[in-house]
Amino acid sequence: MSNKAKAQPAPIASEHTPLRARNVSFAWADTPLHWIPGDPTATHTINVLHLLLPAGERWFVHVYKQILPFIHDDALREDVIGFIGQEAMHAKAHDDVLPHLRELGLDPTPYTAQVDWMFEKLLGDRTLPPGRASRWWLLERVAIIAAVEHYTAFLGDWVLNAEALDRKGADPMMLDLLRWHGAEEVEHRSVAFDLFMHVDGGYRRRVRAWATALGTLVFLWQRGVRFFMENDPTLADGRASFKELRRAGREGVLPTPGAMARSIPQYLSRSYHPSRHGSSAQAIAYLAGSPAALAADARTAAPGDGARTTGGC
Numbered sequence: 001m002s003n004k005a006k007a008q009p010a011p012i013a014s015e016h017t018p019l020r021a022r023n024v025s026f027a028w029a030d031t032p033l034h035w036i037p038g039d040p041t042a043t044h045t046i047n048v049l050h051l052l053l054p055a056g057e058r059w060f061v062h063v064y065k066q067i068l069p070f071i072h073d074d075a076l077r078e079d080v081i082g083f084i085g086q087e088a089m090h091a092k093a094h095d096d097v098l099p100h101l102r103e104l105g106l107d108p109t110p111y112t113a114q115v116d117w118m119f120e121k122l123l124g125d126r127t128l129p130p131g132r133a134s135r136w137w138l139l140e141r142v143a144i145i146a147a148v149e150h151y152t153a154f155l156g157d158w159v160l161n162a163e164a165l166d167r168k169g170a171d172p173m174m175l176d177l178l179r180w181h182g183a184e185e186v187e188h189r190s191v192a193f194d195l196f197m198h199v200d201g202g203y204r205r206r207v208r209a210w211a212t213a214l215g216t217l218v219f220l221w222q223r224g225v226r227f228f229m230e231n232d233p234t235l236a237d238g239r240a241s242f243k244e245l246r247r248a249g250r251e252g253v254l255p256t257p258g259a260m261a262r263s264i265p266q267y268l269s270r271s272y273h274p275s276r277h278g279s280s281a282q283a284i285a286y287l288a289g290s291p292a293a294l295a296a297d298a299r300t301a302a303p304g305d306g307a308r309t310t311g312g313c
Contacts, residue, residue, distance in 0.1 A: 008197060009273035011190060015280045019082025019188050021089045023299065024292040026177055028100035033234060035171035040235060041225075042248040046178070048224035050097045051111050056148070057091035059119040060084075063141045070199050076191075083191040086184050093177060105233035111224060118220075139200045143209030146196040150210075150267045150274065151217060153189035155255065156182030157278040160286055164252025180290045186283035189274040203270065210267055 036043045061084050071077045098108055123141065128134045159165075159182040165175060196206070222240070229238035249256035266272055287293045 008201075009271055011194070011273050012275040015275040015278075016190070017187055017280050017284060019079060019086060019191070021082070021085030022180070022184075022287070022293050022296040023089065024093060024177075024180060024290075024296045026093065026096065026173055026292060028097060028173065031100065031171045031173050033101075033104040033106065033232070035174045036165065036253055037169050039168065039248065039253060040229065040232060040238070041240065041244040042251075042253040044228035044232065044240075045221075045225050045245065045248070045254055047101075047228055048221050049178075050094045050101070051108055051224050051227075052115055052220055054091045054095040054098075055112070055115045055119045057087045057094075059123060060087045060145055061091075062124075063138070063145060064195075066138055067142055067195065067199060071195070073198060076194055076198055079188070079191045080195055083188050086188055090181055090184070093181065097177075106228065106231055108227075111227045114223075115220065118216075139205065140209065142192075142199060143196050143205045144213050146192040146206070147210040147213035147267065148217070149185075149189065149192035150263070151213070152185045153274060153278055154260070154263050156185030156189070156283070158182075158255045158259070160186065160282055162252060168251075168253055170253075176290055176292050179286055180292050183283040183286040183290070186278045187280060187287070189278055193272075193274050207268065214264075 034040050034043045036046075064080055064084050068077065068080065071080060098112070101108055123144070126137055128137060159178050225240045229235065229240045232238045245254060246257065248254040266277060
């Protein structure tokens, strides 16, 4: 297996869009614990995002601030700075959901403490001698982020098209959070991969990082679903089951295992480029009508207005 791809994957230029952070906010007082009515399994499977993303997105930002001096392409550097701003906002938005879960009787602290440890200790900075060893660990983490972003873009594209969530009567505030976030993941889906290709691009590292990312995501996600189901105060016998996950996939309120499996060879293809999957036009169209994004734009346009506007549907 050659370490370098024979040619740089070709992006679709029309899919590129300038990136900016949107200072969104959401009001959770009226959002129920099971915000997909009658479906705690699907609800809590998606709720795991609130447990993983705050620590994960802050870790992205931390790593990317370290890699900035190694970027020698002005356009890519601008994209990375826009990416950092969006990811920081994603972390805050999902973190703000956690107090509401506590109010509803589900304290996520035991699980989020484990996630924080993983990103801060296991994947965090290491005391390494300057030079080759330190650069190796930085590039390894950049490659892991590129692989994770493949899956966040997949989920972003899925939630933008998941009409079953609307048909099931999913809470509009939570849907706007997920679709605002999903749209920005689609919007910036190429940045992490382009950065990896710019600073390294080694195919062996890409495959190794993909395996690490996928294994970690599967491990953390199944633990998160089990944590939510077992600690949900409204469930007498809350247990997660693969049968229920498949049922939710068939109903369209979760991604199907088949769709997730088909995304694997996409990323491992030597001709892969994120711009070939998902639609920037669809993402931008959603952001143009997102209640939270519109409220954020209104606050930006009128900074002297002290009123706090929240997103809603």
